[in-house]
Amino acid sequence: MYAKSCRIEIAQRVFDGFGTDDERDEVTWNAMIAGYTQSGQSVKAILVFREMLEAGLEPTSVTLASVLPACDPLGGGIFAGKQIHCFAVRRCLNTNVFVGTALVHMYSKCGEISTAEHVFAGMTDKSTVSYTTMISGLGQHGFGKKALSLFYSMREKGLKPDAVTFLAAISACNYxxxxxxxxxxxxxxxxxxxxxxxxxxxxxxxxxxxxGRVEEAYDFVEELGGRRATLIPFGGSLLASCKTLGKQELAKLVTERLLCIEKKYGHAGYNVLLSHVFTAESNWSSAESLRKEMRLRGLRKVAGSSWIKVQDAALQNYPKNDHMYSMLHGVNYSSD
Structure with a gap:
């Protein structure tokens, strides 16, 4: 309960308060592992899993399905995932549908899509979630045709796709x-x-x-209801496409509707995209006016961030790190 309520520290104190390891059963350990995984603390989830093994308890399929999602590129890593996979094989737990699905997700997320396919092919029991996970993984790695083939194969085997399956398949087509x-x-x-x-x-x-079918995208949005509020979820994508393709007139049309919405909901991202559209057509005064209004209203776009990992080495050990650092120092960090 505490873990699901984003109070993982209190959950850990309650867990520690059980006393000795003999007083904690598999369910207790599973709850603590799942709590750390769900809160994004991957390393701690794997550490608790190892502590469970050291305490002499036997992990179940639920345990493995809870800890495998923690094996991401920035958390426990693919190596921890492979160790858990080997553990599952030794305990004959890899045939479990939940463990198999978790393995497919873990390998896909870590970039080893071929291994994910191998695990999926070896699963004797597959659910809708299993297929959806594999379709999503294939799509994210650019194998759209494979993902589509798997989608139709799923239907042939009598499994009914749900809304998430369709989203994964359509996303695969998008990629x-x-x-x-x-x-x-x-x-x-x-x-x-x-x-x-x-x-x-x-x-x-x-x-x-x-x-490049921006007009068709706009008509699609219009057909959804034609209300101003209908445009809210799609405005950023439409404006970005208009900017990339140089569709200035359509960009202005979308903008007029978005600005009416923005004044009510305060979406900074729309303003930033619009300023880029103005800049692309050399309309500097409008771009500056929009930026000034953003500053007066205190609107800031949340800055993005990313991690770079090179052959399991720190950035300082990268051969071209001097050039990379010189470029980083020259970057003008802003709300864009």
Whole structure:
């Protein structure tokens, strides 16, 4: 309860308060591992798993399914995931559908999509979640056609896709530029009695925009209801596509509607994109005016961040680190 309420420190104190290891059973340990995994503290989740082994308790399929998601590139890493995979094989737990699905997700997330496919192929029991996980992994690695083939294979085996499965399949089409296939999937959702969500709509808009079919994306949004509020989830994607493709007139049309929404909800990102559109057409006065208004209203776009890992070495050991650091020092960090 405390872990799910984002109070992982209190959860740890309650866990420690159980006393000796003999007074904690598998369920207690599983709850603590799952708590750290769900709170994003991957390293601690794996450490608790190791402490469980040292305490002489036998992990179950639930334990492995809880700790495997913690084996991400920035947490426990692929090596910890492979060790847990070997442990699962030795205990014959790798055949469990939950463990198998967690392994597919872990390998896909860590970039080893071929290994994920091998694990998936070896699963004797596959669920809708298993297929969805594999479809998502293939799509994120650019194997859109493979993902589509797996989607249709799933249907042939009698498993009914759900809303998340369709989202994974349409996203796979988006990543690989399979626009017509993605649209066909979207339109077929009604056949399965599945209502499209804003996530599905956003994916379709983004897919059309990336393919240069911005006008079609705008018409798609209009068909969803034609209300101003309808444009909120798709505005950023539409504006970004207009900027990339130089569709200035459409960008202005989208902008006029977004600004009415923005004044009510205060989306800084829309203002930043719009200023980029003004800059692209050398409309410096409008761009500066918009930036000034953002400063007066205290609107700031949340800055993005990323990590770079080179062959398991720290950045300081990278051969070209001097050049990289010189470029970093020259960067003008701003709210953009």
């Amino acid at each position: 690989s530029g399979l626009v017509d296939e993605g649209l066909a999937l979207y339109r077929s959702m009604e056949t399965f009695g599945i209502a499209a969500t804003p996530q599905h709509h956003c994916c379709v808009v983004d897919m059309l925009g990336k393919a």
